[in-house]
Amino acid sequence: MAEADITVVGLGITGVGQVTLEADRAIRRAREVLVLDAGLATHTFLAARCPRVTSLVDGTYQPGHLRLHAYHHMAARVIEAALDRAPVVMAVHGDPLVFCYPPFLVRDLARLLGLTVVVLPGVSALDALCADLWVDPGLRGVQMYEATDMLLRRRPLDPTVPAVLWQVGNVETRLHAERPSRPERFTRLVDHLLQTYPPSHEVVVYYGAPHPLVGPTADRVRLQDLATRADLLHRGVTVYVPEVGQRPIVDVDLLTRIDDPSHLAAITHDPR
Secondary structure (H helix, E strand, O other): OOOOOEEEEEOEOOOOOOOOHHHHHHHHHOOEEEEEOOOOOHHHHHHOOOOOEEEOOOOOOOOOOEHHHHHHHHHHHHHHHHHHHOOEEEEEOEOOOOOOOHHHHHHHHHHHHOOOEEEEOOOOHHHHHHHHHOOOHHHHOOEEEEHHHHHHHOOOOOOOOOEEEEOHHHOOOOEOOOOOOOHHHHHHHHHHHHOOOOOOOEEEEEEOOOEOOEOOEEEEEEHHHHHHHOOOOOOOOEEEEOOOOOOOOOOHHHHHHOOOHHHHHHOOOOOO
16 A cells, blocks of 8 residues: 555644554654644654654644634645655644544645545544543443534533533634633533533533643533633633433333344344
8 A cells, every 4th residue: 555645643642652553653754744732742752753843833823813724724834745745744632633623624635636645543532531531432322512513503412411522612712812711701601501401410621631740630510610610611621511310211122132142143144
């Protein structure tokens, strides 16, 4: 299989300790790594493996400007590098396709220019959340929404299924800002959640460990108090909303069959 012009890799959540072996191999083969990660040790790690490392963060985000403008600028820089000196790597914090739009722009531009792109997965914030909070998404299922999109579209919530709310710290704007939030920023979000969950329901404001020496944070807050804890709701947090109760079983006939060997025999082929 021919080597791709652009390989998009995830660097994981906790520094560079979660970089996969396949991502490491791609980084070592690259002629340039363009990195979307502001971790302190990230540049040193990459520079030891590739002679040319370029930050996609420095000078890209402008306060009060649309984040989308920054994303287009990042994608253009990756494409320019690939046209000049492929193979290159775009290295992204976490998993490269989980709440990260620039790789999709890179893909679309690459198709127009005849460049090849592959993606290598990384450890995402969801993976870290499940591990740190002991959440099994297969047990009750899981519903996930980006916070602003949930409000814009009045996304329905099922109280019997755990919910993961992304980018709560960026809620209600597409403009880049580094200023701390006021409690009023989260009033609309809390009001929407209160339509489904009781005021005393405890949610978890989660932030994955950014470095091996710094542990994750998981602050438990009553839903009715969430807006008042604006100090916790910075741009990196994810809010986990546990389920309230359990949906009752409706298909009683299936319930009688799921542990029945004769039913298994009826829905599978005879090995003979």
